[in-house]
Amino acid sequence: MTDEDEYKRMLTDLIQKQMVVLGPNIALDKARKIAGVKISDDGTVLGMDGDPQMVLKGVANEYMALSGQIAQMTLNTLLEKYPTVKGL
Amino acid sequence: MFKSASIQRFKKTKMIFNILLIINFFMLLIVVAAYVYTSGRERSFLKQEAGQSRELMQKVYQAQVLKEINERIGYSLDTNKIVDIITSSLGNLLQYDTVSYMVLEETGAVLFKCHVENTVNHQFVDQVKEKMLLSFSAILDREIIPQKLDESITGNILDDNLKVRVESFFNLPVVISGKLVGMVNVASMYKGRYGEEQASILYAITNQAATAVSKLQSVLENEKGKLSAIIYSLTDAVIMVDTNNQLLVYNPAVKSVFGITTDKPVTMYDVVDALAGKVDLRTKIEQALAEDKPLFLQEVYVKDKALEVSISPVKTNQGEKLGVSVVFHDITSEKSLEKVRQEFTAMMVHELRAPLTAVRWSSESLIKNLAASQQSVDAAKVKDTVLTIETASNNMLELVNDLLDVAKIEAGKFELNIQSYNLIEVVQEQIKAFQPQAEVKHLTIGLTSPDKYVLKFDRVRVSQVLGNLLSNAIKYTDSGQIEVNITPDSANKNLVVGIKDSGIGVAREDLNQLFSKFKQLRTGEHSRKGTGLGLVVTKGIVEAHGGRVWAESAGENLGTTFYFNLPI
Numbered sequence: 304m305t306d307e308d309e310y311k312r313m314l315t316d317l318i319q320k321q322m323v324v325l326g327p328n329i330a331l332d333k334a335r336k337i338a339g340v341k342i343s344d345d346g347t348v349l350g351m352d353g354d355p356q357m358v359l360k361g362v363a364n365e366y367m368a369l370s371g372q373i374a375q376m377t378l379n380t381l382l383e384k385y386p387t388v389k390g391l
Numbered sequence: 392m393f394k395s396a397s398i399q400r401f402k403k404t405k406m407i408f409n410i411l412l413i414i415n416f417f418m419l420l421i422v423v424a425a426y427v428y429t430s431g432r433e434r435s436f437l438k439q440e441a442g443q444s445r446e447l448m449q450k451v452y453q454a455q456v457l458k459e460i461n462e463r464i465g466y467s468l469d470t471n472k473i474v475d476i477i478t479s480s481l482g483n484l485l486q487y488d489t490v491s492y493m494v495l496e497e498t499g500a501v502l503f504k505c506h507v508e509n510t511v512n513h514q515f516v517d518q519v520k521e522k523m524l525l526s527f528s529a530i531l532d533r534e535i536i537p538q539k540l541d542e543s544i545t546g547n548i549l550d551d552n553l554k555v556r557v558e559s560f561f562n563l564p565v566v567i568s569g570k571l572v573g574m575v576n577v578a579s580m581y582k583g584r585y586g587e588e589q590a591s592i593l594y595a596i597t598n599q600a601a602t603a604v605s606k607l608q609s610v611l612e613n614e615k616g617k618l619s620a621i622i623y624s625l626t627d628a629v630i631m632v633d634t635n636n637q638l639l640v641y642n643p644a645v646k647s648v649f650g651i652t653t654d655k656p657v658t659m660y661d662v663v664d665a666l667a668g669k670v671d672l673r674t675k676i677e678q679a680l681a682e683d684k685p686l687f688l689q690e691v692y693v694k695d696k697a698l699e700v701s702i703s704p705v706k707t708n709q710g711e712k713l714g715v716s717v718v719f720h721d722i723t724s725e726k727s728l729e730k731v732r733q734e735f736t737a738m739m740v741h742e743l744r745a746p747l748t749a750v751r752w753s754s755e756s757l758i759k760n761l762a763a764s765q766q767s768v769d770a771a772k773v774k775d776t777v778l779t780i781e782t783a784s785n786n787m788l789e790l791v792n793d794l795l796d797v798a799k800i801e802a803g804k805f806e807l808n809i810q811s812y813n814l815i816e817v818v819q820e821q822i823k824a825f826q827p828q829a830e831v832k833h834l835t836i837g838l839t840s841p842d843k844y845v846l847k848f849d850r851v852r853v854s855q856v857l858g859n860l861l862s863n864a865i866k867y868t869d870s871g872q873i874e875v876n877i878t879p880d881s882a883n884k885n886l887v888v889g890i891k892d893s894g895i896g897v898a899r900e901d902l903n904q905l906f907s908k909f910k911q912l913r914t915g916e917h918s919r920k921g922t923g924l925g926l927v928v929t930k931g932i933v934e935a936h937g938g939r940v941w942a943e944s945a946g947e948n949l950g951t952t953f954y955f956n957l958p959i
Contacts (some may be wrong), residue, residue, distance in 0.1 A: 321530045323522075325590075326561030332587035369594050372566045373530055380532050 306387070309349045310355035313385045314362060319346040320377050321366055333369060337361040356389055453486045453596055456480055461601045471502060472563050474573035477600055478504075484596075485589050487577045488555075489516065489546075493523045494573040499538035507546035511555050511580060516544060518557040519578050526562045530571055555580040561590050563597045568605045568612075595823065614934060628719040630662060634680065634712055636661070636673055648719055650694045669693055670700065676715050679704055683712075690722070697726045735908070742790055746783035753779045760812055793924040797908060800931030807849040814844050814853070814886065814957070821857040828865050829873065836861070840877035846886060846959055852932045853957070856940075859925040860890045867896030867951070884959050885938065891952040897944040905942050906930040929955070 314334075321330035327346075333343065334342055338360070339352035351358050366374035473495050480493040491505035503523075505516055527535045560578035564571055577585065577598070622629050622640065627647040631640040633702050638659040649665035666672050670691050679686040679702040699720040705713045753776045760772060799805045801825040822836050829836050864873045871893030877886050897905065908927050933940045933955045936940055940955040 324526045324562060325481050326522075326585065328559060328585050329561045329587055329590040330582060337589075349669065361621075369591065370564060370566075370598070372569060373564045373571070376530055376532075376571075 307355050309385060310359055311387050313381055315348045333365040334362045336365055336369055337350055337360050371385050407900055443569040453592060456596050456700060457599055462862055473604055477597055478575045488580050489519055489578045491519050491576045492573055501537035502541045505544045510547045510550050512551045512553045513549050515555055515557055519576055523574050523576050526574055558582040561585045563593055563600055567601050568608050630717045631714055632676055633714040639690050648721060675702055677714055697723045721879050722756045734899040743787060746786045749783035750780050754812040763936060788866050793928055796928045797924055805931055809847050809849050811845055812850050814846060815840050818857060819856055821854055821861055826862045831864055834868055837872060838875045848936055848957055851944045855933050856929045859929045862890035864890055885956040886959055887956045889952050889954045894948045902942055
């Protein structure tokens with residue numbers, strides 16, 4: 304599995320988790336604000352342009368701006384699940 | 392020719408007309424373009440103005456909602472109330488069919504409250520509930536299965552004939568002091584109702600309200616921490632009980648006072664159980680609450696401890712009853728000291744009564760003899776009786792002097808007359824004075840010392856110390872010898888005097904009680920009974936010189952050595 308695939312999987316997990324936590328519309332709206340990422344309506348990341356870590360960081364920051372501590376809790380769990388992904 | 396000229400003129404006119412037409416067209420074009428440009432700029436300006444105005448309105452509205460939330464929350468730290476207030480305030484900001492909140496209780500119970508704005512069905516409410524539980528599970532990374540569901544639905548009635556379901560929703564987790572305390576949900580039966588823009592405002596408001604409450608909580612926790620530290624540092628056992636007799640606060644002394652050994656948190660049952668048969672604490676607490684005044688219980692005996700219990704109602708500034716505080720003051724040592732004091736007083740009375748009785752009897756006897764034989768008085772008999780009176784008076788005087796000395800020592804008013812003397816000479820004098828008493832018991836008194844040792848001390852008082860120690864040595868020794876040893880201790884810059892006897896000795900555990908005012912060791916023999924004040928006075932005199940007194944004994948019947956040192 305390439306690094307990008309790993310980032311895609313983690314980003315998908317992050318978005319889908321936020322869809323459950325916050326609600327689908329707002330979670331998708333926030334993620335889609337980041338340029339270079341294509342996301343389906345079920346939260347699956349279809350494609351990423353540019354540096355995948357920057358894309359992940361951008362999406363994470365969007366969620367952090369909305370609900371800091373909640374987003375942090377979700378991210379911590381995901382970072383444990385994806386150890387190869389660099390810390391944000 | 393004429394016709395040709397006419398045609399030429401016509402063509403010319405037409406060309407001029409066309410040119411004018413083109414000029415007009417271009418002018419019109421310029422005017423239109425200018426109009427479009429100007430109106431475009433105007434529109435853009437107005438749009439920008441409108442955007443700024445909307446943003447400003449949004450901020451004002453956000454501030455108003457926040458102010459309302461803060462005012463309603465006040466100084467409450469009740470999680471349910473806070474989440475309830477946030478929910479009801481947010482509901483006014485956007486269109487919805489239901490607005491709900493959910494709180495996870497520490498007991499595992501789940502509190503769910505749903506306000507139905509527009510009629511929906513039960514399935515809709517269940518969907519909301521399920522989505523909130525899923526959100527909790529996702530955040531906490533564990534499955535949430537409610538142990539007990541405390542559900543309340545307000546607003547419009549539910550109609551199961553309606554075919555509606557949750558089509559759009561969003562959740563607002565409420566985090567206070569880093570802890571997820573609840574969740575607000577806004578749901579609608581229409582698709583795509585809640586975009587990022589509306590939800591972001593609500594998130595901002597909720598976050599700011601939660602931050603304000605977190606700060607308040609932090610301040611209160613800080614203050615609570617100070618109070619807790621005070622309660623925790625108390626040696627008295629302190630508990631606080633609410634109006635339902637539930638234990639709210641206790642300090643570590645509770646465990647030690649009641650002998651509670653469990654590692655688990657102390658419960659009200661533990662305290663009540665420890666007091667079982669002694670005092671019905673629950674009833675007393677109820678009494679204090681009902682009478683609204685403090686209640687005192689004197690001398691409650693629990694596990695060989697004497698306790699003084701005070702139960703005081705605790706109220707808010709507004710007079711609302713919160714519960715009671717109960718303080719268990721350990722008075723065991725006070726009671727023990729009081730007993731020792733009583734024993735000491737009884738002993739002193741006895742010690743004074745014996746010589747007083749002797750004086751009285753002797754006086755009566757003397758009066759009778761004088762009355763019976765007015766002519767011839769038996770001089771020997773009279774002398775004997777007067778000697779008895781003198782001895783008894785001396786004993787009493789000695790006792791009273793000891794008491795006065797102890798009083799002076801305790802009051803710090805013990806004065807010394809310090810001058811340079813040869814201590815060896817003073818010791819020899821005292822040995823000589825006690826020689827007759829020792830001989831009566833066939834005891835010898837030996838002295839090992841340098842020939843001469845001059846140092847500064849109060850001759851009278853140090854003689855008194857030597858007298859007390861020699862007197863004790865003779866009193867508690869039936870056979871053998873008494874050895875006085877004087878050794879300079881240059882390392883510690885003092886002179887050590889040791890008086891060793893071969894008497895009844897002292898048990899190791901009793902050695903430190905020898906110099907206590909109220910402790911007189913029991914010898915079991917009346918002939919050796921004394922007040923024990925001599926050693927107290929000895930200690931006072933030696934310490935007033937800057938010295939130290941102590942005793943050593945290998946055990947009962949193995950003799951005792953008393954030491955004291957004086958600074959060189």
